[in-house]
Amino acid sequence: MTSFEAAIDRDFGVIADLIRIHAQQRPAKPALADATHELSYGELDALMDRVAASLQRDGLAAGDAIAICAASSVNYAAVFLGALRAGIAVAPLAPGSTPASLARMIADAGARVLFVDAAAAEVIGPAAEGAIPRVALDGSAAGRNVEAWLAPTGARPAAVEPQPAWPFNIIYSSGTTGEPKGIVQGHGMRWAHVKRGAKYEYGPETVTLLSTPLYSNTTLVVFFPTIAFGGCVVLMPKFDATGYLKLAARQRVTHTMLVPVQYQRLMARPDFDAHDLSSFRFKFSTSAPFNAALKADVLARWPGGLIEFYGMTEGGGTCILEAHLHPDKLHTVGRPAEGSDIRLIDEAGKEVARGEAGEVVGHSAGMMVGYHGQPGKTREAEWFDPAGKRFIRTGDVGRFDDDGFLTLFDRKKDMIISGGFNIYPSDLETVLRGHASVAEAAVIGVPSEQWGETPVAFVVRRDGDDTTAEAILQWTNNQLGKTQRLARLQFIDELPRSAIGKVLKRELRELDAR
8 A cells, every 4th residue: 555545545644645656656746727827746845834934933823723815826725735735724715805894804713824926915905904914826025925924935834634533625605695704614524525536536637727716615626635635636726618629628627516507608519529538537616506407518529527516515414426427417406425414404404304495404524613713604504413423514405315415596696485385496497498599598586576586687688689577477377386486587697696606696686676
């Protein structure tokens, strides 16, 4: 058994230690690459040491935190990994947040140093007197130049041995509610994610292309296994369908993580089939609803397996759909992963009978410690079974079929109650997408004096289409049950989405209320 095999076989280990093993065994092997920069494992390991030593020099200790707010880059990834080597938690922040929201997140995380690039610094604004130090990852005037900040070449940090419960990162997930909550994920949770990597053929020959941001858990669930197993991560700071396809073919990419809207845009490219994607082994997706027709198109035209993960950044269990193995289950999100206990509960917090719908709750080895500094919010997110076993509530409503596959209906809070009937927006959205003129659709509930709530649709038409809203509304309502029918349908140029492709229904509600 090699030193790597012995390390990955442990119940708990440290990702930074695996990088050290790869650096010793294959120092010249590429580890990270972006459009302008590449690092081998030997170079990455040495840079991580310099980052860890620099943070310790500046007075940070295990359990402290830093924040990173920047576009994905080699420097971003190296600082993230270097901080982990020192036992320091990382709070990766979305540059697209508002200045007030970013200020709250930085303060909430207790970040001791802020790593930025020029674009993010412009959003955050000038540093106030007494603010934490800023380091510029891109060499700009956004902060102290990262090269000047780093300890000298050859610097080594004091040894640290992270424990499973230590905070690994703090992911700020506002979901679709708008108020950020810091999700504290421990080293043990990340190790659990990494250990399942062998199943998906991660290894030294892996080339993973990532075009989703490094502040998103969506990205990190693929980033860390790639690095842990000695593969190369190619970072694309901003998604562009044509650029993605060219880069994937040129780099002979084997693995990728994409959100459903990215798959949709790629598959819609007229030149998609002209690109050589034969090197792909696995493609992953998570974070947003992935409709069955789109999955079928990916399976038919894109080589390699297709894996959909369903779960939350908070953890608490995962469902996995191996779409290439179960083409008759594309309408589901798969079955509970090994080690995941997924159950359904009713409004009273009691488990529902087999075949009934209920809120999805989950338990696994990979669960958040809690929401940072918000014990009340943490308690709201928890459910305990009669034996006292802790589960995380998802807020999603679903049902298991006879084969144990989970079908999701909607977010519990997005369900529309009209005239006493439950209406799931996803059912209506599926019908809408069946119209030849509809490229994208989202349905929300709006107040109604007569019914309590009533469904309203927002539709993006296909390019060049001139079908009227009334025609699409009438066609759709003819396909729906009487209690489901849409009250209104309006066109929109683009659905509002988060950086990882979730439709922001709160913004649609605000738009409708104007």
